Amino acid sequence: MSEQKYNLVCGLEIHVELNTRSKMFCGCKNDPFEALAPNSFVCPVCLGMPGALPVPNKQAIESTVRLGLALGCSINRHSRFDRKHYRYPDLPKGYQITQYELPFCYGSSLQTSEGPVRLRRIHLEEDTAKLLHAKNKGEESRIDFNRGGVPLMELVTEPDIVSSAQAKEFGKKLRNIILYLGISDADLERGNMRLEASVSLRKEGETALPSYKVELKNINSFGFMEKAIQFEIKRQTALLEHGEQPAQETRGWHEQTGETVLQRSKENAEDYRYFPDPDIPLIELSEELISKLKADIPELQSAKVERWKKEYGIEERYGTLLSEERTEADMWEALFIVLKKDGISVADFVKDVSNKKTLFTAVSSVADIRAHYLAKKSADAPSPEKIAEAVALVISENAKAVADYKAGSEKAIMFLLGQAFKKLQTKLGADLIKEEFLKQLI
Numbered sequence: 001m002s003e004q005k006y007n008l009v010c011g012l013e014i015h016v017e018l019n020t021r022s023k024m025f026c027g028c029k030n031d032p033f034e035a036l037a038p039n040s041f042v043c044p045v046c047l048g049m050p051g052a053l054p055v056p057n058k059q060a061i062e063s064t065v066r067l068g069l070a071l072g073c074s075i076n077r078h079s080r081f082d083r084k085h086y087r088y089p090d091l092p093k094g095y096q097i098t099q100y101e102l103p104f105c106y107g108s109s110l111q112t113s114e115g116p117v118r119l120r121r122i123h124l125e126e127d128t129a130k131l132l133h134a135k136n137k138g139e140e141s142r143i144d145f146n147r148g149g150v151p152l153m154e155l156v157t158e159p160d161i162v163s164s165a166q167a168k169e170f171g172k173k174l175r176n177i178i179l180y181l182g183i184s185d186a187d188l189e190r191g192n193m194r195l196e197a198s199v200s201l202r203k204e205g206e207t208a209l210p211s212y213k214v215e216l217k218n219i220n221s222f223g224f225m226e227k228a229i230q231f232e233i234k235r236q237t238a239l240l241e242h243g244e245q246p247a248q249e250t251r252g253w254h255e256q257t258g259e260t261v262l263q264r265s266k267e268n269a270e271d272y273r274y275f276p277d278p279d280i281p282l283i284e285l286s287e288e289l290i291s292k293l294k295a296d297i298p299e300l301q302s303a304k305v306e307r308w309k310k311e312y313g314i315e316e317r318y319g320t321l322l323s324e325e326r327t328e329a330d331m332w333e334a335l336f337i338v339l340k341k342d343g344i345s346v347a348d349f350v351k352d353v354s355n356k357k358t359l360f361t362a363v364s365s366v367a368d369i370r371a372h373y374l375a376k377k378s379a380d381a382p383s384p385e386k387i388a389e390a391v392a393l394v395i396s397e398n399a400k401a402v403a404d405y406k407a408g409s410e411k412a413i414m415f416l417l418g419q420a421f422k423k424l425q426t427k428l429g430a431d432l433i434k435e436e437f438l439k440q441l442i
């Protein structure tokens with residue numbers, strides 16, 4: 001029997017709560033984590049009272065478009081909001097306001113080390129309320145509407161992902177861009193960034209999409225997503241090898257058992273009966289606004305790492321390490337500028353701090369790090385006695401270079417300096433060594 005190989009077909013849906021001041025369609029405070037009590041940031045609009053009129057949040061729309069522009073997406077100049085109908089207690093209107101046919105952003109792709117992942121769309125919707133399920137018999141389930149109506153951005157990829165590692169890399173890259181743009185805290189643990197992966201398998205060599213997909217929902221860490229996909233590959237492979245087609249269903253990740261578990265099976269595609277929300281006018285984005293938003297996009301990590309390489313000679317792996325967060329990256333760069341002025345090699349400095357990160361755990365300001373670094377450097381530098389000894393030795397062993405130097409050769413002093421470095425087995429204290437040569441050669 002020949003061994004059949006199956007390949008992963010995976011797409012992602014990523015929800016991100018935006019950090020706007022107010023909610024998506026009302027003036028209530030958008031800060032569910034800081035609310036002192038459940039249902040304290042609510043009004044008739046986000047409670048879904050009949051007749052209450054939604055007004056779209058401009059900041060949320062701009063944040064969504066900024067992400068789209070940063071990712072190179074096309075922007076729909078005319079866009080609109082639609083109603084998606086379903087019944088669940090976390091959605092009192094009986095429908096969610098979302099975008100269906102005309103999302104704000106579409107197209108483009110994000111590069112990963114295993115190839116590009118195409119982006120299908122980025123749209124905006126309202127988050128649902130939080131259900132607090134009864135834990136014990138006799139208790140009531142409760143609903144907290146502080147989260148209801150919070151602006152929720154959804155990014156959907158095409159099923160281009162071929163490995164669990166690639167899914168993780170994509171998610172991390174996207175999160176990094178979101179943080180650089182400052183449009184969300186993208187905190188997975190708190191749930192303001194949520195991951196969903198659709199996973200199916202096809203025989204090697206096949207190109208058509210499989211006729212089923214398993215949706216992995218509510219995953220709150222990149223590591224869990226990676227594990228959940230790996231588990232699904234094993235589970236689905238075993239089914240396919242027995243001639244069974246995996247069922248179309250939604251599964252969750254159970255960290256304790258390390259398995260995915262069935263949440264609900266989907267017989268047919270649900271009919272949400274989408275239609276344009278008649279209470280919200282068409283959204284028109286002017287060319288002027290789009291250009292302004294484009295101009296506001298900060299330098300992203302990948303571009304920064306590239307520039308650091310050119311400007312300071314910083315190796316890519318170290319540049320990536322020091323630029324994970326934008327504010328931290330800015331801090332490092334402020335320091336690079338100072339060091340460069342001091343005539344210190346930024347590339348060497350970065351290599352040093354990246355390899356001994358502990359040195360800097362207790363310090364936070366640029367001035368602190370600089371002082372620390374210089375102190376460390378001078379502590380590692382050879383003592384004046386050692387320098388004097390080495391210089392004397394080099395002079396006695398290199399009569400020709402000494403003569404050349406005395407005849408005015410600039411190269412000769414560089415050669416002698418190099419010999420001293422070799423003797424001392426370090427380049428630290430170069431200035432002192434040079435001084436010592438000048439002193440002894442008078």
Ligand SMILES: [Zn+2]
Nearest residue numbers: 026028043046
């Ligand atoms: Zn409200």
